[in-house]
Amino acid sequence: MINVALPKGRLGNQVYKILEAAGYECPELLDSSSRKLVFENADRGVRYFCVKPTDVHVYVERGAADVGIVGKDDLLEYAPEVYELLDLKLGKCRMCICGPAGFEEDRSCTLKVATKFPHIARHYYEELGRDIDIIKLHGSIELAPILGLSDVICDLVETGTTLRENNLVVLSEVVPISARFICNPVAWQFRHEEIGHMKHALEERIGKGE
Ligand SMILES: Nc1ncnc2c1ncn2[C@@H]1O[C@H](COP(=O)(O)OP(=O)(O)OP(=O)(O)O)[C@@H](O)[C@H]1O
Numbered sequence: 001m002i003n004v005a006l007p008k009g010r011l012g013n014q015v016y017k018i019l020e021a022a023g024y025e026c027p028e029l030l031d032s033s034s035r036k037l038v039f040e041n042a043d044r045g046v047r048y049f050c051v052k053p054t055d056v057h058v059y060v061e062r063g064a065a066d067v068g069i070v071g072k073d074d075l076l077e078y079a080p081e082v083y084e085l086l087d088l089k090l091g092k093c094r095m096c097i098c099g100p101a102g103f104e105e106d107r108s109c110t111l112k113v114a115t116k117f118p119h120i121a122r123h124y125y126e127e128l129g130r131d132i133d134i135i136k137l138h139g140s141i142e143l144a145p146i147l148g149l150s151d152v153i154c155d156l157v158e159t160g161t162t163l164r165e166n167n168l169v170v171l172s173e174v175v176p177i178s179a180r181f182i183c184n185p186v187a188w189q190f191r192h193e194e195i196g197h198m199k200h201a202l203e204e205r206i207g208k209g210e
């Protein structure tokens, strides 16, 4: 049985479709009224754990799950010791620095940056040699510059709707993001055949638009 950490929410819905198309279906997972967190299809040799997206890497790094699907943003932010086996080309978005239109940086002051991704933001500004003050938030990041809590934000942009509706714009792009298929290094060594088969089956479905 391969244990898969599956992210709940927007990414999970897309990811389950590609797993299903790759032959790892588990129809019980689609029952939205269920509060179950573990789903298994013994015939397909797969067991799914439904976890918060930002926890996927924890389950995989610690071996509680053999494999998982996680946004590249979380891999960059938390740098877990896992193997990144595939770019699934799903959940595409961009990590960006955003702020009010026409924002002009005063380089004599420390820049206040609100974000859910302090490591990514720090690294980005370090490369530019810019001193910043990170304000760590857990959501609704776009509120920060509106309320004067920060000058700019470092956040994910997909359609751009949230920015537009809050009178903000992309000031620069930090890195493109997509979902990655990750594996625990010990599991990769000892369950190479099973996991290799899953990797290959997923690879065949990438970009096929399930
Ligand atoms: N518009 C988007 N906004 C945020 N993440 C997106 C978007 N589109 C794709 N993603 C990807 O989906 C992943 C999961 O995002 P999601 O917002 O569902 O979870 P989360 O931020 O970990 O959890 P929560 O919103 O419950 O705190 C992100 O890590 C990112 O890689």
Ligand SMILES: O=P(O)(O)OC[C@H]1O[C@H](OP(=O)(O)OP(=O)(O)O)[C@H](O)[C@@H]1O
Residues within 6 Å of the ligand: 138, 139, 140, 141, 142, 155, 156, 157, 158, 159, 160, 161, 162, 163
């Ligand atoms: O470009 P868009 O398509 O508008 O998507 C981007 C928005 O989606 C994410 O927020 P999310 O919906 O996860 O809510 P959050 O504020 O609680 O993080 C992200 O943090 C942006 O706010």
